Amino acid sequence: MxxxxxxxxxxxxxxxxxxxxxxxxxETVAHHTLSMRDFVRLVERHKRMILIVIALITLPVLAYQLLSPNRYSSTSQVQVQLIDEVGTNQADISNRNEVRVSNAVRLHRSRSSAEAVVNDLDLLDDPDFLKEMGAPADGSVKMHRAINTLLGMLSVTSEPASDLIQVTITSGSPELSARIANQYPLSVSKVRTRRGTEQREQLLQSLLTERDEREEAARSASSALAEFRRDAGMPFGLGTNENLSYMNQIAAEAASASANSAGSSSRSAVIAGAAGLRSTAQATSAAVQQLEKQQATLLAEKARLGATFGSGHPDMARVTSELSSVESALASQRADARAAAQAVANAEAAQMREMARSQAAQDAARAGRLQGALASVQSKAFENNSNSVRLAELERDDALANSAFSSIVERIEQIRAQMQLEGVNTTVVSPAVADYDRISPAPAKMTVMAMLGSAVLGIMMALGIELADGRLRTSAHVSRHFxxxxxxxxxxxxxxxxxxxxxxxxxxxxxxxxxxxxxxxxxxxxxxxxxxxxxxxxxxxxxxxxxxxxxxxxxxxxxxxxxxxxxxxxxxxxxxxxxxxxxxxxxxxxxxxxxxxxxxxxxxxxxxxxxxxxxxxxxxxxxxxxxxxxxxxxxxxxxxxxxxxxxxxxxxxxxxxxxxxxxxxxxxxxxxxxxxxxxxxxxxxxxxxxxxxxxxxxxxxxxxxxxxxxxxxxxxxxxxxxxxxxxxxxxxxxxxxxxxxxxxxxxxxxxxxxxxxxxxxxxxxxxxxxxxxxxxxxxxx
Known part of the structure; x- marks a missing residue:
């Protein structure tokens, strides 16, 4: 061994x-990536905890869904409009309407709006709404609970870049949810405009009274001015300044007419002298032009034949004879053309002299008439000078009275337009309809969602435990980290x-x-x-x-x-x-x-x-x-x-x-x-x-x-x-x-x-x- x-x-x-x-x-420590196999092992490692999490979440959700009463919802589509004083919807031309839509959403969620809906629909006496409230209450506590119940039933949403908001009411009665959803925008509008409308009505009444007074004053001033013009024989526009301008205009036209008359006489004499000086040396006609072309042709042919054959050639004699005939005829035609041209010139000169004389006579007559009119106007103007001061005073009074009346009428119209249109208005564009398809409970859907969500939560918890667990257990841990x-x-x-x-x-x-x-x-x-x-x-x-x-x-x-x-x-x-x-x-x-x-x-x-x-x-x-x-x-x-x-x-x-x-x-x-x-x-x-x-x-x-x-x-x-x-x-x-x-x-x-x-x-x-x-x-x- x-x-x-x-x-x-x-x-x-x-x-x-x-x-x-x-x-x-x-430096040898490597980064570890979680593979699919590692993920499966992680789930298997913590399967008990994951199953417990799924059970703790899914079972209560399932029990709640099975024991919950049926719930129905109704939604009304409301458009938020920004109206100016002339009735134009500014939301259509301005991209700043998102803030107003957001403010409208907040106003719908306010307790004052909920209280207005409760009062408008008399919900405290509605059996369906009392069921939503649950335990009975009295006095202010009852209204407080009703507001809280209604806010719990309410859901107000809006989409970006849109002026529409959705008012959704969820309750156990489809009819109740539809009635509240349709009433909500109306009650909110009342809450928004209530105080402003009261102030504008008081202002409008005072403006109407003042308008009547100013209207009477304007009528009196206009009547006094008209009577004075009639009695003084001064039509509208014939005051001192108007008469002076009119006289200056007539005098200028008279001077212009006299100058034109003198000019026309001089021009007539000049035209008469110039007509006799007109020359006819260059007068011509179609026959003269034809003979001149023949003469040029014969001269060219004579020059060619002389250069080729000499002066004794028969063709040379023929050409010379034809050339003499053409020149004789040409001289005769030119004399006729000059005589005709002279006659035409004499006629035109006579016509021009007569026209110049006529124009001179016309200008002289016009100048005389203008001088007479000027004298008449000057005489009338001097007569109206004594009345000009009173006329100006009456015209000022008339202008001030009419201006005041127009101002008060414009103000009244503006107040009326504001009361009807101006400001942020909400309009129901799609009323809510009772929907008898329940939205909850949905046991199957919610249970599946709870299972999936709890499974994800359990896996995330398992992953978090693994990441937070820094304890060593395997050789892979030691190798990877150290x-x-x-x-x-x-x-x-x-x-x-x-x-x-x-x-x-x-x-x-x-x-x-x-x-x-x-x-x-x-x-x-x-x-x-x-x-x-x-x-x-x-x-x-x-x-x-x-x-x-x-x-x-x-x-x-x-x-x-x-x-x-x-x-x-x-x-x-x-x-x-x-x-x-x-x-x-x-x-x-x-x-x-x-x-x-x-x-x-x-x-x-x-x-x-x-x-x-x-x-x-x-x-x-x-x-x-x-x-x-x-x-x-x-x-x-x-x-x-x-x-x-x-x-x-x-x-x-x-x-x-x-x-x-x-x-x-x-x-x-x-x-x-x-x-x-x-x-x-x-x-x-x-x-x-x-x-x-x-x-x-x-x-x-x-x-x-x-x-x-x-x-x-x-x-x-x-x-x-x-x-x-x-x-x-x-x-x-x-x-x-x-x-x-x-x-x-x-x-x-x-x-x-x-x-x-x-x-x-x-x-x-x-x-x-x-x-x-x-x-x-x-x-x-």
């Missing part, structure tokens, strides 16, 4: 370089380990799950070696009571079973614990005796009780045993204190402790140091220098990520692996983390344990109680 151990040690040594890559490095390997997971023993080494499950029940897990952790620990020979391991944990003493004693027992000689040195001397109880049962020197010099190391090594051999296996002869265990010492030495030490620093000096540990490594195959908790004191960090490897014990389901992270920082990363202790295999498998432990029940044939169902809630409570009791007793494991 020793040979098998050596082979295992050699294989572990070959993989040491790979294991060193697992040393804690914070980049360290998990050497094994030691099952929980309800009764705890015995104070006698020989009663350890690893030795007493080698086929148990606990023994298998212990041997597996031992093998993983031996695989950490980087050199042959003795191995030293430091065992620590984040906090006390995490189980480092249990792990240390279990590893020592596993090493004994594997044929190794092991010494377990307990350096956690401050607290009472399992190793101190074991030391108290041994009749051997403790660590205080050895370090203080009262006992030597030889006394410890030579004590037969300190190195017990393995029991003889059944069915083997003494010869077989000698052959199988020829090199197997198979002993455990426990070196602890029999009681807590008050001042451990006084005896654990570095030099003395180093000598002791060096001597122990020369005599044993495995040295295990049980160090104090890393977060309690700083001794564990200093003790890391005394050993080859450091293992951190994590209490399953109790040690948190923060505690482990702080522990590794305290150890300056001097950690080679993690060992889980107090692992509840049944609970771990139920949680379905997806590791090997999930299937341990299926492999139970390899173990001698009797597997039972998962613990009940009472058993878990009692287990928790025992843990707290042990913690109060100060027991360290």
């Amino acid at each position: 020793a040979n098998l151990v050596e082979v295992n040690d050699t294989a572990g040594a070959l993989s040491a370089e790979r294991r060193l890559e697992w040393n804690y490095r914070p 980049g360290l390997p998990t050497l094994g997971m030691l099952p929980r023993i309800e009764a705890g380990l015995s104070e006698k080494i020989a009663e350890s499950p690893v030795i007493q029940d080698p086929h148990s799950l606990f023994a298998e897990a212990a041997r597996s952790i031992y093998s993983e620990m031996r695989g950490l070696r980087t050199h042959a020979g003795s191995q030293s391991v430091l065992i620590t944990s984040p906090l006390p009571n995490d189980g480092k003493s249990t792990v240390s004693l279990t590893l020592a027992a596993a090493a004994k079973v594997m044929g190794q000689s092991v010494v377990l040195v307990d350096l956690d001397l401050r607290m009472k614990g399992l190793l101190k109880d074991v030391q108290a049962n041994l009749d051997t020197p403790d660590i205080v005796d050895v370090l203080s010099g009262r006992a030597s190391l030889d006394d410890l090594l030579q004590d037969p009780e300190a190195k017990p051999m393995l029991d003889t296996p059944d069915g083997l002869s003494p010869e077989d045993i000698d052959n199988a265990f020829a090199q197997d010492t198979g002993r455990i030495v426990i070196l602890s204190a029999k009681r807590p030490v008050e001042n451990p620093a006084a005896i654990l000096t570095a030099q003395r402790l180093r000598h002791l540990l060096a001597a122990l490594k020369q005599h044993f195959d495995l040295l295990i140091i049980n160090a104090p908790a890393a977060l309690a004191v700083r001794d564990a960090r200093a003790m890391c220098d005394f050993t080859d490897h450091t293992l951190v014990v994590s209490r399953w389901g109790r040690t948190t990520i923060e505690q482990m992270s702080a522990t590794l920082e305290t150890l300056s990363g001097r950690a080679d692996g993690v060992v889980f202790d107090h692992v509840d295999y049944a609970e771990h498998a139920r949680r379905q983390y997806g590791d090997a432990i999930q299937f341990y029940v299926a492999a139970s044939d390899y173990y001698s344990d009797n597997y039972e169902a998962s613990p009940t809630l009472r058993e878990r409570f009692m287990r928790l109680f025992r843990r707290k009791q042990a913690a109060r007793d100060g027991y360290s494991y």
